[in-house]
Amino acid sequence: MMEFINRYLFWVCIIGGLTSCSNEFIDSASLDESSSITTKALTKSYTILQYESFIYKGSSYEVTYSIVGDSVVNMIADEDTKSLLSYLNSLSGWGTFIYADGSVEYFDNEGELMANLDAIVDKNSKIDANFIDQVSSRGFVPENDACAPDWNGNIGSLYLCDDDGYSGKVRHIFYPSTSPDSVAVPHLKPTYEMNDKTTAFCAYVRSGYYMLLNMYEDDNYRGSFISQIVDGTKDYVMDRGLFSLNTREARDVEFGGVFCPNLKKVVLRRDVSKTWNDRITSIKMKRISKPFAP
Template sequence: MMADDSTYLLLNSEVDQLVGDLEDTKPNLMTFYHANGNIEYFDNEEDFSNNKERLYTEHCKEEKISFVLPREGWFPDDNKPYLAPYDPINNEVEIYLYEDEYYRGDMFGLRRTPHDKDYFEVSKFWNFGGGITSMIVHTINKAGLFYFYERMECQGKCFSVFINLDQSINLCSASPTGINPGTDFRFGSIFMLDLKKLYVQGTAGNWSDRICCIKVERFIGGGGIF
């Protein structure tokens, strides 16, 4: 198999067969990242949805990483990423998408606010043209389930993550240590420092320059709202 212009030999024939089957027969494969680091796979989003309540129950019981934010000083002076929400009073979700790894290069943001026309819908999604190598996601005062798709309109392969308030998840590498600043609001975050280190299950590629659509579903406590 090929990945990033390199060849990898899978010595275990069963694993080799599994990867081939995923690539050939699961074009809408969904990958779910548990809070404890485990990974679970589903044939498609319908299969995932049928297991959503179980996954949320397990998520609440799993040991999670304590909430820590990277220290701003860890980053160069000309690169101060949005490590905490920029406008927590008006926004419920903030997503910062960067062209290059380590939150560098061109950036654009997505947000969900109570002023959105579709605010009372459980889910919201955004389409964009890809070209993203690092990302920061904040959910503010409400927990959420986030989906990241390889095609617009919530199509193709996807990975998903639950994020609770007061929780920090880093999917691509170990987070620099830091301290959660005192605030009068609560939020949870997903940090993706370099999507080249997050591999697409069922293919030999990674998620850099691949994500073209993001969806969020709000959920609140015991069993959630889906």
């Protein structure tokens, strides 16, 4: 563990041109052996160093991103990893699935992800059952009424916000109980006026249901996409990873959710230039019939 910390601080110093290594760290780092995400913020330039391990076709890789604002300004990785990311970048629609512990797996396209969905759900359920790293809900879960779930005839819903912290304009996309298999929006502009404007989002599903949420960079479900499972019994926060919440308030209707207060902290992973802030153009919400098994 100390070796990893030393390596991490070494890279902080290497990128020290952005700010000095002394007295500049804010006390908001996430550093845990059980998580695949390690981050540290530097106060003067608001630079985030984000370490990430990922899986591609059964093999593991590592990369470190340097993020300023909503832009990735540097990427540190070995040649094999750089070559793989260059290959993925050449694909028209590669995807990132985010597991319950924040670890990620890359797929060449949506078809490949869907072909492996049963295995993904099974793996995700086992990770979820053993995952103990938890964070406070303060600042992560929306408190404004505009993002409160609406269960009037719905089994789920997605709320898109154009400012971080679930503020600014909010648009609701509902999953009616009468919808057979999925709800899809091929372009967010005509109906919702949210094309390339989403900075925060929250997704809900009622207890007893499990939903696959895919969000795409381009219209008609094209381009790079991020994918995660919304579990009707648990709450998760997407904040440079995916973390389970340690508290759940009493609810008249039992439900679970995935909450992302700021997409500027989620790397696009298509190139070394942007995060997912203001990048989402189309979405799919798909009901999963197979429940999690402990």
